Amino acid sequence: NSSPDVGISMGCKTIPYIFVDRQPDLCRIGRELRNEAAIAVDVEADSLFHYHPKVCLIQIATPSKNILIDPLAIESLSELIPVFSDPGICKVFHGADYDIRSLGRDFGMEVNGLFDTQVAAAFLGLKETGLAGVVKERLGVTLDKKYQKKDWSRRPLPQPMLEYAVKDVLYLLPLADTLRAQLKAGNRLFCVEEECRRLSRVRAVEGNPHPLFLKFKGAGKLDARSLTVLEAILKFRDEKARDMDRPPFKVFGNAQIQKMVREKPRSVNELLTRGCLSPGQTRVFGHALCRKINQAMHLPESVLLTYPRKTGKRLGSKASDRVKALRKWREVQAREMGLDPALICSNAQIRVLAVLNPETSDDLKTVPGIRDWQRALFARDICDVLHSV
Template sequence: MSKDESLRHDIVTSPAELEVLADALEREAVIGVDLEADSMFHFQERVCLLQIAIPGRNVVVDTVALSDLSALRPVFRDPAIKKVFHGADYDVRSLYRDFDIRINNLFDTQLACCFLGFKETGLEAVLKNLFAVTLNKKFQRKDWSRRPLPKEMLDYAVSDVRYLAPLTEQLEQELQEKGRLTWVAEECRILSKVRPSVSDGAPLFLNCKGAGRLDPRGLAVLEELLAFRRHIAREKDRPLFKVFSLETLLALANARPAHAADLEKAAVLSPAQMERYGR
């Protein structure tokens, strides 16, 4: 099969097409799953594409066009169908957050690689080492919420998910030979239950690495800065880190400049940030 043929895919954009896909998936024993999101470009991230691979077919579900994926819930819930991810934690949380999708019978190939002692467990390295396949990751940090998506981005989206099923077969065999398959199965069962964090009114600084080095006054300043960053990010629809990095806020909480001149002297903000927020 040529490279172009192996990257061929169907695009699902309507509820009727999604129902047909769900019926087809219910007859499969193993499906490869991946997704693309827009966390690098918006305040409230969301899943923008869901990629699914089964033997002889790659499918891209446009989750910008389709906000309701309830037709796929039985497939992901079915314990008779193995759902294969690579580095599933983020995907499991995202599918639950955006579509209320719960997953039974999950297999994480990255976890499997860890239990087999692989030095490099990223999918790019694993496929190169095991299958002599080189992935092009040039679109990894693109804005997947844009429409229409160019063909090159859609090709990228299915370029790795198609290998997940054959990779699983090889990894499971090695795990079985080493007596570690049940270990991975238990870890995958636990992983399938992770959920996105929920804001419960707790201080924002509790989720900030490095906050523990601040004194009480510094923590109070950091909390105000984190709230200010969140307000600006929501208003501008930008990710938090594109407003201020956490390192910048920690440095400000440490320095605690009282006036604009002190802030400029601290040299914590960039010239653009000083212009926008430092006056």
């Protein structure tokens, strides 16, 4: 099981890895990891295959070891909690948001000492910030991502998937070193460090929003009857997905739901003839789904759903002028720094600045949502732009 003799072929050399699926071996690995200065981490989950997603594999790389941990075979991962919570051990992730939420949800882990190479790539102005793109750009290595969307809950995991998992962390430590040096040279490392501290505090949100249409694109443009039909269909899909233990989009997709909301089929025959569902989907779900749609269509006007609207005040003419001036400044600054304009200052931040209109650098400290690094780099520019309006 936990054998250091397993390896993957990388050209003319073999990269060994340890597969851990027994509690005693995890305890030993946990103790060893506490002595590391930095570890690379990645997580594979099964969100594309099950209603309740779970972490199915944890990959860890140190300068001397590559480790695959099977959380489905091990009773407790508590031995890893001190490792991940220790800010003295740098944890290198790429695109850490989902992984941090998943580790917290499934194992109660907190990640401190985070360095996210995707965030670092964004602050260096890389156009492609996915792992494969950054590794190719900075290290000249081509990664094959074909197993990214496979079912990681299957057991045993095939050897090619294990090899893929090792490669996903194999280059993170040298990549982090390269990016960190470039950030430091460009006086941007402190920006990434602050963003990583904020990112390390994200947590999973349990359950679905109520009503479900709040997370459905285009729901805000629907009339009350259509919105009520949409909610009925979404609830039906969610119930079936839960019963079948599959993600809702694998029951039927959002494009199909949009068509049903437009067409409002009242019978199984209409579901088919109007092309709302496939014959197989119609056979399995048709009768029950049509009952839900019909119930929504017969509800009185007084109980129909309405989309909640934000009641924020409209900007005055002066504030609108400040928004325009800040956006113009942002575009110029982004070009000079070679960064995405939204990274310099988001639209939400610009609106808050335009409304509060801080006059000094000290005033900027009271503006909610403005980062310390933004104040350090842009405080004088922002105040000058606001004064000019």
